[in-house]
Amino acid sequence: MSFSAIRLEEKQQAFAELREIKTLLAARGWFPGTSGNLSIRTGEFSPEQFAFAITASGKDKSVNTPSDYLLVDQSGQPIETTGLKPSAETLIHCEIYRLTGCGAIFHVHTVFNNLVSELYAERGSVPVDGVELIKAFNIWEEEAHIDIPILPNYAEIPRIAELVEGAIVPRIPGILLRKHGIYAWGANAFEAKRHLEAFEFLFEYAYRWALLKK
Ligand SMILES: CSCCC(=O)C(=O)COP(=O)(O)O
Ligand SMILES: [Zn+2]
Numbered sequence: 655m656s657f658s659a660i661r662l663e664e665k666q667q668a669f670a671e672l673r674e675i676k677t678l679l680a681a682r683g684w685f686p687g688t689s690g691n692l693s694i695r696t697g698e699f700s701p702e703q704f705a706f707a708i709t710a711s712g713k714d715k716s717v718n719t720p721s722d723y724l725l726v727d728q729s730g731q732p733i734e735t736t737g738l739k740p741s742a743e744t745l746i747h748c749e750i751y752r753l754t755g756c757g758a759i760f761h762v763h764t765v766f767n768n769l770v771s772e773l774y775a776e777r778g779s780v781p782v783d784g785v786e787l788i789k790a791f792n793i794w795e796e797e798a799h800i801d802i803p804i805l806p807n808y809a810e811i812p813r814i815a816e817l818v819e820g821a822i823v824p825r826i827p828g829i830l831l832r833k834h835g836i837y838a839w840g841a842n843a844f845e846a847k848r849h850l851e852a853f854e855f856l857f858e859y860a861y862r863w864a865l866l867k868k
Pocket of ligand 1: 687688689690691709710711712713740741742743761
């Protein structure tokens with residue numbers, strides 16, 4: 655595949671989808687202090703060569719401007735000369751796309767995802783038992799038990815990116831970074847959003863339940 659094969663309308667469609675989800679999640683306060691990043695894959699996919707649209711780094715994600723997104727390749731390099739810098743965490747997106755073949759990845763920082771990541775840091779995963787919203791991950795068995803993986807957070811993003819492969823768990827479309835935030839993905843933006851919302855619900859539940867049990 656050549657990146658010139660990414661049609662203008664495909665790019666515009668990806669940017670428009672990102673704008674819609676960004677506006678919606680910003681209204682929930684899920685991008686405090688310019689945190690968070692979003693991406694959607696464009697064009698064909700192979701683990702060796704792919705491209706995606708991603709939020710530009712350091713932007714206020716609660717504001718929409720004409721220069722919020724850009725296209726990058728599978729190693730996170732911009733495909734076009736726009737002067738925009740891709741998200742500082744683009745390499746994490748690259749690894750998730752390469753390993754899962756997913757179509758969209760959403761990352762947010764919230765108080766509950768940070769709290770729960772610290773609460774269960776030593777365990778290395780957030781346990782959740784029998785909560786109905788586990789079904790949002792297409793896990794339908796009764797009283798399902800899941801463990802949502804937690805990775806350490808480092809200042810150097812490549813250090814985090816190299817841990818992603820060992821952290822991905824079958825059936826769980828997300829990774830929590832300790833005292834940082836959640837990465838949730840899905841086959842497309844609709845599914846990634848459903849997964850992200852389910853994670854956030856389950857994190858708040860897990861945190862509150864741990865306090866109640868004490
Ligand atoms: C002030 S948030 C620190 C960086 C971060 O964790 C994040 O999600 C936003 O980084 P980006 O480069 O994507 O704006
Ligand atoms: Zn972040």
